[in-house]
Structures are given as C-alpha cells and as structure tokens.
Amino acid sequence: MTSSRLRRRKLSEPTIARLPVYERIVEEWMRENRTRIDSAQLGELAGVTATTVRRDLAGLGTLGTRGAGYDVAVLHTCIGEALGHDQRCDVVVIGLGNLGRALVNSSNFLTRGARLVGLYDADPLVVGTVIDGHVVRAVDEPLIAASVAVICVPASAAQSVADRCVEAGIHALLNFAPQVLAVPLGTAVHDVDLSIELQVLLYHLHNGTGPLGGGLLHALARGDAPGPRMPPMVEGPWH
Amino acid sequence: MTSSRLRRRKLSEPTIARLPVYERIVEEWMRENRTRIDSAQLGELAGVTATTVRRDLAGLGTLGTRGAGYDVAVLHTCIGEALGHDQRCDVVVIGLGNLGRALVNSSNFLTRGARLVGLYDADPLVVGTVIDGHVVRAVDEPLIAASVAVICVPASAAQSVADRCVEAGIHALLNFAPQVLAVPLGTAVHDVDLSIELQVLLYHLHNGTGPLGGGLLHALARGDAPGPRMPPMVEGPWH
DNA sequence: GGATGTGAAGTAGTTCACAGCC
DNA sequence: GGCTGTGAACTACTTCACATCC
Numbered sequence: 001m002t003s004s005r006l007r008r009r010k011l012s013e014p015t016i017a018r019l020p021v022y023e024r025i026v027e028e029w030m031r032e033n034r035t036r037i038d039s040a041q042l043g044e045l046a047g048v049t050a051t052t053v054r055r056d057l058a059g060l061g062t063l064g065t066r067g068a069g070y071d072v073a074v075l076h077t078c079i080g081e082a083l084g085h086d087q088r089c090d091v092v093v094i095g096l097g098n099l100g101r102a103l104v105n106s107s108n109f110l111t112r113g114a115r116l117v118g119l120y121d122a123d124p125l126v127v128g129t130v131i132d133g134h135v136v137r138a139v140d141e142p143l144i145a146a147s148v149a150v151i152c153v154p155a156s157a158a159q160s161v162a163d164r165c166v167e168a169g170i171h172a173l174l175n176f177a178p179q180v181l182a183v184p185l186g187t188a189v190h191d192v193d194l195s196i197e198l199q200v201l202l203y204h205l206h207n208g209t210g211p212l213g214g215g216l217l218h219a220l221a222r223g224d225a226p227g228p229r230m231p232p233m234v235e236g237p238w239h
Numbered sequence: 240m241t242s243s244r245l246r247r248r249k250l251s252e253p254t255i256a257r258l259p260v261y262e263r264i265v266e267e268w269m270r271e272n273r274t275r276i277d278s279a280q281l282g283e284l285a286g287v288t289a290t291t292v293r294r295d296l297a298g299l300g301t302l303g304t305r306g307a308g309y310d311v312a313v314l315h316t317c318i319g320e321a322l323g324h325d326q327r328c329d330v331v332v333i334g335l336g337n338l339g340r341a342l343v344n345s346s347n348f349l350t351r352g353a354r355l356v357g358l359y360d361a362d363p364l365v366v367g368t369v370i371d372g373h374v375v376r377a378v379d380e381p382l383i384a385a386s387v388a389v390i391c392v393p394a395s396a397a398q399s400v401a402d403r404c405v406e407a408g409i410h411a412l413l414n415f416a417p418q419v420l421a422v423p424l425g426t427a428v429h430d431v432d433l434s435i436e437l438q439v440l441l442y443h444l445h446n447g448t449g450p451l452g453g454g455l456l457h458a459l460a461r462g463d464a465p466g467p468r469m470p471p472m473v474e475g476p477w478h
Numbered sequence: 479g480g481a482t483g484t485g486a487a488g489t490a491g492t493t494c495a496c497a498g499c500c
Numbered sequence: 501g502g503c504t505g506t507g508a509a510c511t512a513c514t515t516c517a518c519a520t521c522c
Contacts, residue, residue: 011442014513020438024417038481045419047430050481051515058483066482066521083438084445091437098341105337108417108434113441147444150437172444174437178263178347180284190440191286195347197431198330198389198413199259199322202352203250204427205386205411206323253491277503289503290493297505305504306500 006078007061015056016083021046022053023079024108029072038069085113090146092118092170094161095153096126096136099176103150104132118144122157143168155179162189245317246300254295255322260285261295262318262351268311277308324352329385331357331409333400334392335365335375338415342389343371357383361396382407394418401428 011019025045029037039050039057046053057063057070060078064070080086091114093100100121103109110116120139121127127138139161143149149165151158151173158177165173171187181189250258264284268276278289278296285292296302296309299317303309319325330353332339339360342348349355359378360366366377378400382388388404390397390412397416404412410426420428 012513013439016439016442017435019442020432020435024432025419040481049515052513054482055484055514062483064482067480068522069481082442084441087445089441089444098337098344102337102341103433106434108432109437111434112438114437148437148440172440174440180264188440188443190436192433192436193259193263193347194342194431195345195350196256196259197429198348198353198387199351200252200255201387201411201413201427201429202328203255203258203322205328206326251491279503288493291491293504294492294506301505303504304500305498306502308503 006081007059008082009059011056011059011082015059018046018048018052018056019079019083020112022056023076023083023112026072026076026079030076035072036069037072037075039064042070080112083113087113088115089113089148090115090117090144091148091150092116092120092144092146093150093152094120094139094165095151095157095177096121096123096131097152097154100150100152101131103152114148117146122153139164143170146170148172148174150174150176152176245320246298247321248298250295250298250321254298257285257287257291257295258318258322259351261292262315262322263347265311265315265318269315274311275308276311276314278303281309319351322352326352327354328352328387329354329356329383330387330389331355331359331383331385332389332391333359333378333404334390334396334416335360335362335370336391336393339389339391340370342391353387356385361392378403382409385409387411387413389413389415391415 022042025042026037039053043050043053054064057075060082063074063078091110093104093110093116096104096119100119104116104119116132116134119131119134119136120141120143121136122139124138127136129136139153143164145168147170149161149170149172151161151165153161155177156179158175158179159181162173162175162181162183166183166187173181173183173187173189175181175189175191176194178193178195181191183189261281264281265276278292282289282292293303296314296317299321302313302317330349332343332349332355335343335358339358343355343358355371355373358370358373358375359380359382360375361378363377366375368375378392382403384407386409388400388409388411390400390404392400394416395418397414397418398420401412401414401420401422405422405426412420412422412426412428414420414428414430415433417432417434420430422428
C-alpha cells in the first residue's frame with residue numbers, strides 16, 4: 001500500500017534516529033484507538049519541537065492534512081516503510097549474558113523488520129538451552145546466515161566474535177561490548193555504549209547545563225537531540 | 240591536581256558524548272603502559288577525525304604538546320575532571336530484570352563518579368536477594384536519597400516509578416523503558432531506547448546509505464547526536 | 479480557523495588549512 | 501620535522517515565519 005504521496009528523500013541522521021520514537025508513540029495511539037495526531041502533540045511526546053516533527057515527516061512525503069494533522073495509521077505505515085519494516089532482516093545475537101537476554105526478551109528490540117534467527121553463547125551451561133524459542137548454539141559453531149549480528153559478549157571476546165561474523169558474511173555489527181573492533185572495509189560497526197548515557201547525564205548534573213535546568217526534557221538517546229529549545233538556565237535542584 | 244592549563248569552557252553536546260569514548264581508550268592505553276597518544280591515533284580508535292579530537296580536547300584546556308601529542312595520564316585526569324569523576328554521584332537502579340542486572344554487573348556502567356547506593360525491584364522473589372553487594376529492596380519501600388535513578392522496569396510500570404523518584408527528590412532519571420514519562424519541571428529525563436540503535440542500522444542496510452557502503456566506520460552516536468551525531472551520535476562504543 | 483509544508487534565517491558542529499611551538 | 505590549537509570556511513540541523521491548503 002505504498003501511497004503515491006510517498007517521497008523517498010534522503011533522510012538526515014537525526015531524523016532517522018527520531019523516526020523510531022515517533023513510531024512508538026503512534027503505535028501507542030493506535031492501541032488507544034485514536035485516529036489523528038498533530039505535530040504539536042507528537043512533538044510534545046517525543047521531546048522535540050512541532051517544527052522538527054513536521055520537517056522530519058515531510059521528508060517521508062506529504063503525509064499530513066493541512067488544518068487537521070496526521071492520520072495515525074498513515075503515519076504508522078509510512079514510518080514503517082521508511083525504516084524498512086516491510087523488508088525483513090535476519091539477526092543473530094551473540095552472547096546471552098544479562099544484556100543479550102534483555103535484548104532478546106524485549107518486546108521492542110527484535111521486532112519491526114528485524115527477525116531473530118540464531119543465538120550463540122560460549123558458556124556450556126547456556127548452550128543447548130532455549131531462549132525465546134531458539135536453541136542457543138555454541139559460539140564456535142558455524143554462524144547461520146544473517147544480515148546483522150548483535151554482539152553482547154565481554155570486551156575480551158568481542159574482537160574474535162567480530163572476526164567470526166565477518167568470515168560468516170555478516171557485514172553489519174551492533175556492538176555492545178566496550179571494545180574497539182577492527183573490521184575490514186565493507187563491514188559496518190555500530191557501537192553502543194550504555195555507560196555514555198549515564199556519563200552525559202552526570203556531566204550535566206555537575207555543570208548545571210544542558211537538558212537540565214528547565215523543563216520537561218526528553219533528550220534522545222543517540223545522539224541526543226537537544227530537545228525543545230534549550231530553556232534559559234534556571235538554577236537547578238540538583239546540587 | 241587541577242592543572243593551570245585547565246580551561247572550563249562550555250562543551251558541546253557531541254563533544255560531551257565523545258569524552259567517555261576517549262576516556263575508555265586512554266584507560267586501555269594506560270593499562271598497556273603506553274604514555275603518549277596523538278590525535279590521529281585517538282581519532283582512529285574512537286572513529287572520528289583527528290581534527291575533531293583536537294577540537295574536543297582543546298575545549299578542556301591546553302593538554303597536548305605540539306609535535307608530541309598528548310600525555311595519556313594528563314588526558315585521563317582532565318577528561319575525568321571534565322566529566323565530573325572527581326565528584327561522586329549516588330545512583331539507584333530500579334528494576335532488576337536482565338537489563339538492570341546487565342547494567343549493575345557491567346564494569347563500565349556504575350563507575351567513574353557514579354556510585355550505586357540502592358537497588359529496587361517489584362518481584363518478591365528478587366527482593367531480599369543480594370546483587371553486586373547490595374540487598375534488593377521492594378520498590379514500594381521509600382527510596383534512598385540519590386542524585387540519579389536508572390529506570391529498568393517494564394513500560395507499564397515506568398510512570399509510577401518515575402513519580403516515586405520525583406517524590407523522593409531524585410531529579411535526574413535515566414529511563415530505559417520505552418515509555419514517555421511525564422515529570423514536573425526541574426526534573427530531567429534522559430530516555431535511552433536500545434531498539435533505536437538497531438533501527439538506524441537497519442535503515443542504512445536497506446538504503447545502502449550512511450555509515451555502510453564503504454568503510455570501516457565507527458559512527459558516533461548521539462546522538463550523535465548527534466552524536467551522535469553521528470553525526471550526532473551515531474556511533475559510539477557501546478552507546 | 480487551523481495545522482501542514484517549506485523557503486529563509488539562524489545556530490551548531492565539523493573540516494580545512496595553517497600558524498605556532500616543541 | 502611533527503603535531504597541536506584555532507581562525508575561517510563549510511556543512512548540517514533546527515527554528516522562524518508564513519504561504520498554502522483542508
């Protein structure tokens with residue numbers, strides 16, 4: 001049901017990172033059977049300005065109705081298409097410690113286009129167990145074909161796991177290990193460091209700057225879209 | 240040992256998000272007993288250009304030596320000071336499912352200034368157990384005084400937990416629940432959505448754009464901002 | 479009337495290029 | 501010679517302001 005009003009402009013990186021946020025909000029509204037939403041409402045919920053919402057969505061095509069906002073179902077469809085949810089993408093998760101399990105069990109992670117096709121771990125006690133309907137294989141078994149590997153092993157094991165992924169033809173790695181990975185050209189590594197999020201929050205706490213200081217702010221993970229225009233600093237309660 | 244060469248300029252959001260990355264690399268070099276590093280090496284390891292590294296570090300003061308790069312120990316000290324690691328910050332973690340446990344057990348999360356002072360969970364089977372040396376308390380017990388709360392509960396419980404944090408005087412929340420939180424002015428919410436990282440990777444896979452398509456890329460986040468941006472953050476080591 | 483979509487302006491961040499110092 | 505630190509140029513993103521359309 002690709003609408004003719006669809007446009008496939010190149011989207012900016014910050015926009016791409018916000019689309020999943022809009023998507024989640026839109027899905028929530030669909031569950032509540034609301035049918036329309038406007039840019040001000042969406043922006044409020046996503047922690048960005050209404051203008052930013054409109055610009056982001058305009059990049060996907062002419063989705064709204066002037067004077068009446070956006071149809072929630074249309075938004076859902078178009079955001080999903082933009083993010084490639086209509087195409088499925090096979091994912092393996094390597095390392096089933098707490099973080100790996102958290103991701104596999106999360107209702108938000110391996111969904112929307114991503115499909116779990118394999119689990120791997122080094123621990124003999126974990127290998128052979130079933131998690132989320134998948135038998136955990138030994139990490140030294142050949143890796144199944146997949147588009148993306150999610151690496152949740154300890155830093156010390158991360159490089160060898162990455163090497164094995166590359167050998168197996170997996171050229172997109174989502175790396176949760178706090179370890180720099182060396183990979184050949186043509187392989188993409190996307191590093192995720194959860195501790196950074198806390199560090200950034202601490203920086204602002206100690207300096208009384210940034211997202212704190214004034215308002216209800218939902219700074220975005222990644223990249224962190226500076227939310228609604230930074231309000232003038234107000235002395236903060238944290239200190 | 241605050242050097243006189245220290246400057247305390249206001250740092251940009253992307254810079255702040257990159258400092259923890261530099262810090263981790265510098266710590267690795269210290270463990271290997273290397274004493275000097277230059278901006279090209281640091282940039283290579285962090286996935287940013289040498290110029291960006293120099294600009295980021297120049298924001299902290301005049302730390303380098305022309306012609307000879309940076310002293311690893313100086314860098315470690317100054318980055319730590321900039322991030323406020325010399326001041327300690329009390330943190331509670333609420334919700335000890337897999338994600339909460341992963342964070343508490345991580346050698347990278349609750350370190351460098353952040354100090355764990357309390358654990359809370361709703362599950363009677365978990366309450367009373369000891370994790371990382373801390374007894375897990377019931378989530379309906381009064382919250383201990385802290386500066387930051389890390390929320391790792393299911394989305395459905397997130398809002399009520401946030402309310403309790405605010406009541407308890409905790410005004411900085413790191414929210415891992417995929418749920419928009421309403422909080423009063425003066426409270427900062429920093430949302431972290433792990434699924435976004437995968438979504439962004441999928442977008443680039445399907446579109447052949449961005450960090451893929453050509454090279455060894457360590458996109459930054461945060462965003463990434465913007466890092467990420469990441470452009471803002473689209474890449475950081477486990478970010 | 480009311481909210482979208484967008485040119486224009488403004489702001490923030492990165493990269494270039496080189497002066498300055500070791 | 502080599503590498504830092506930084507003005508200047510450039511690029512990217514956001515915000516303003518308003519024409520446009522329902």
